Amino acid sequence: MIxxxxxxxxxxxxxxxxxxxxxxxxxxxxCLFKACLEAYFPGVRWGIQDLLxxxxxxxxxxxxxxxxxxxxxxxxxxxxxxxxxxxxxxxYELNQQADVVLFSCNGCYNSLLRGxxxxxxxxxxQKTNEIFDRLKKKVGGNxxxxxxxxxxxxxxxxxDLDFLYLIRDDLLNSLKFDLKNLxxxxxxxxxxxxxxRDKRNVxxxxxxxxxxxxxxxxxxxxxxxxxxxxxxxxxxxxxxxxNPREALKITFNKLKSAETVGADFMVTPCPTCLYTLSKxxxxxxxxxxxxxxxxxxxxxxxELISILRGCEEERCISLKQKTPRIEExxxxxxxx
Amino acid sequence: MDxxxxxxxxxDFYEELVxxxxxxxxxxxxxxxGKCVGDCPAAKISNFNIRKIIGxxxxxxxxxxxxxDIWYCFLCERCKRVCPKDNINIPLLIINLRNxxxxxGFGPRYNDLRKYVEMSxxxxxxxxxxxxxxxxxxxxxxxxxLNEICNFARIKYVFKASDTNKNRNKRKKKP
Numbered sequence: 260m261i262x263x264x265x266x267x268x269x270x271x272x273x274x275x276x277x278x279x280x281x282x283x284x285x286x287x288x289x290c291l292f293k294a295c296l297e298a299y300f301p302g303v304r305w306g307i308q309d310l311l312x313x314x315x316x317x318x319x320x321x322x323x324x325x326x327x328x329x330x331x332x333x334x335x336x337x338x339x340x341x342x343x344x345x346x347x348x349x350x351y352e353l354n355q356q357a358d359v360v361l362f363s364c365n366g367c368y369n370s371l372l373r374g375x376x377x378x379x380x381x382x383x384x385q386k387t388n389e390i391f392d393r394l395k396k397k398v399g400g401n402x403x404x405x406x407x408x409x410x411x412x413x414x415x416x417x418x419d420l421d422f423l424y425l426i427r428d429d430l431l432n433s434l435k436f437d438l439k440n441l442x443x444x445x446x447x448x449x450x451x452x453x454x455x456r457d458k459r460n461v462x463x464x465x466x467x468x469x470x471x472x473x474x475x476x477x478x479x480x481x482x483x484x485x486x487x488x489x490x491x492x493x494x495x496x497x498x499x500x501x502n503p504r505e506a507l508k509i510t511f512n513k514l515k516s517a518e519t520v521g522a523d524f525m526v527t528p529c530p531t532c533l534y535t536l537s538k539x540x541x542x543x544x545x546x547x548x549x550x551x552x553x554x555x556x557x558x559x560x561x562e563l564i565s566i567l568r569g570c571e572e573e574r575c576i577s578l579k580q581k582t583p584r585i586e587e588x589x590x591x592x593x594x595x
Numbered sequence: 596m597d598x599x600x601x602x603x604x605x606x607d608f609y610e611e612l613v614x615x616x617x618x619x620x621x622x623x624x625x626x627x628x629g630k631c632v633g634d635c636p637a638a639k640i641s642n643f644n645i646r647k648i649i650g651x652x653x654x655x656x657x658x659x660x661x662x663x664d665i666w667y668c669f670l671c672e673r674c675k676r677v678c679p680k681d682n683i684n685i686p687l688l689i690i691n692l693r694n695x696x697x698x699x700g701f702g703p704r705y706n707d708l709r710k711y712v713e714m715s716x717x718x719x720x721x722x723x724x725x726x727x728x729x730x731x732x733x734x735x736x737x738x739x740x741l742n743e744i745c746n747f748a749r750i751k752y753v754f755k756a757s758d759t760n761k762n763r764n765k766r767k768k769k770p
Contacts, residue, residue: 298725325722325733325741333670334711335693336750339616344744380617394743398736449671491636495669500710502667505640509669512639 261384261408263375265350267359267415269425281314281426289318290357292371294364295326296530300577303363303530306561307419309570313433314426323352329370333496339377340386344394346374347387351405354414363419363561365450365529371416372454378408418451419561420528424470427477435569436592437479441524444517444555445471445482446536448529449491471528471560478567487516492532499535504548510535511545514553524556524588526563533559537582554583566592605655612652616691621682625649631674631685641667645674645685648692660696665689697749708753715750716757 276283289311297304311318325345332342350371353360362368378384391406399406423430452468472482493499493510514536517525527533535541537557546552558576565575566589576585612619629646637643643664651659659665674685714724719742722733733741745751 293728293730295724295728297729298723298727301729304729320730322730322734323737325737326718326724328718330714330724331718331750333690335690335697336711336715336753337745337748341744341748345741348740348744382617390744393746394740397743398739449669449673453672453676489673491669491671491673493669495636495671497710498667498669501707502641505637505667506669508640509636 260410261375261378262411263379264372265375265412265414265416266372267417267421269417269421272425279428281429284316284359284426287317287358288356289316290353290360291318291320292327292353292360292362292364292367293320293324294362294367294530296534297363299534299580300530300559300562302562302565302575302577303533303559304561305574306559306563306565306570307361307363309574310430310433310564310568313568314429319356321349321352321356324349327367327370329366329373330496332370338386339380339383340390342370343374343377343383343387344390346371347378347391347408348405350374350409350412350414351407354409354412357414360414360416361419361422362416363528363559364531365418365448366531368416368418369450369454384408418528420447420451420470420474423560423564424474427474430564431477434478434564434567436567438475438481438567439479439591439594441480441588441591442483442520442522443475443480444485444520444522444525445475445488446492446513446525446527446532446557447471447489448527448532451528452489471526474560475526478563483517483520483522485516485520485522487513492527492529492535494531494535499541503544507541507545507548510541511549511551511553514545514555514557515551518553518555522555523591524558524585526558526560528560530559533557533577534580537577537580539580539582542583556582556585556588558582558585558588569593604653608655608657609652612688612691612695615694616687618682618684618687619691621680621684622649622652622688624680624683625653626679628679630677630679634673634677636669636671636673637667643667645689649685649688652688652692660692660699661701665692665696708749709756711750711753712757715753719745719750719754 272280272283308318328342328345331337387408394406395403447468475482490513491509493506495506498506542553562575572589576589627646631645632638648659668689670686672686717724722738722741
């Protein structure tokens with residue numbers, strides 16, 4: 260029987276380690292899942308890595324991990340069985356070297372959960388096994404067990420946002436600055452907010468999706484309600500490529516809605532959403548197509564934590580995809 | 596409003612889709628409440644209407660494969676979250692319909708695989724989708740595994756069209 264839900268049981272940790280949930284992670288090997296889009300926002304990886312190291316946790320990345328391949332499945336370029344096989348290949352490697360895997364990207368998190376879910380279907384697991392049989396013959400080498408579906412892996416998954424919320428007391432202790440009552444528009448991202456792989460299993464672990472609102476309040480910020488708070492960033496798998504005008508209209512509406520209520524910046528726990536919301540070329544196109552120039556800064560939660568912890572600007576804020584006025588926000592937060 | 600009755604239902608298309616992806620059998624539970632449409636980002640900027648699409652599938656109306664509508668879905672999964680039924684997987688249905696549309700060669704604007712050449716090429720040569728991944732690409736010997744997994748997939752056909760692959764083949768031909 261394949262164990263399909265590999266999410267870490269947050270509720271159980273809170274119950275067992277109610278004094279200090281960080282204790283649960285102290286003797287665990289942690290691994291950061293490498294999201295492709297962190298290449299544009301290195302501060303997303305560094306932000307969580309630096310924090311974990313400061314908290315004396317054992318943290319690393321997995322050299323043998325590939326892209327989660329969710330983007331190829333969503334674009335009809337690979338089948339469910341191929342997607343599941345890529346997923347299982349990554350899972351085998353992660354299971355070898357980690358007890359807990361942390362995800363900075365909603366898409367990757369969703370992919371790893373979805374890949375396991377697909378294996379519940381006999382047809383998909385059979386085809387995935389056939390792919391692995393082929394792999395054993397062609398590239399199996401000395402480790403044919405690498406190409407097996409793991410029935411009950413030990414490794415467990417947690418999204419960075421859920422993790423940061425869980426260890427919020429220790430997180431707050433590590434902060435040097437606060438948000439000085441800045442107005443913050445929160446964007447959770449669809450594949451966090453709508454995560455409903457198995458409504459009866461995963462949802463209770465995630466519980467109310469207000470963790471980012473709560474964290475921003477704890478950081479001394481003021482989360483603002485805006486009309487498009489729960490709407491998509493506009494990425495929409497292939498939408499930015501095949502229907503760019505329509506996709507960017509969604510992005511525009513979201514940013515405009517946040518600007519209208521006076522948000523100083525927007526924060527998200529996903530680098531893919533951040534890419535869509537912040538890319539200078541997209542901002543230019545939106546201005547050209549829809550008339551309004553939007554200059555609301557956008558930032559990933561991990562980058563924001565680095566700023567609040569007093570890290571150097573280069574370590575916090577993305578160097579390659581800077582959004583308008585992000586330095587302004589950096590300066591306001593880091594003023595003594 | 597679309598009205599389904601026994602007289603205008605045709606199960607052939609539905610059965611084909613269920614044969615392909617078993618989860619699709621659950622769309623029969625749809626009660627046409629429209630919650631999925633009300634909360635859908637694509638419905639705000641296009642004619643994408645999942646309730647109508649499900650209706651067409653249940654009536655055996657294959658014109659849905661030719662419509663541009665199915666290509667507007669953002670796969671955001673909001674419909675799956677708000678659906679009052681537990682097991683209707685709309686995003687998976689859309690991916691399945693797009694797959695059928697691909698196979699039949701409909702909708703050239705949407706099926707233009709050239710748009711995916713770069714990302715496919717990066718994945719099959721370095722295991723990631725960006726040019727300079729943080730921490731470096733996947734080891735070459737492990738990339739071979741991905742290539743093997745993706746055999747006969749659409750991504751392979753896209754990759755074959757890429758410049759890198761053409762140059763590789765040219766290099767191989769040299770004595």
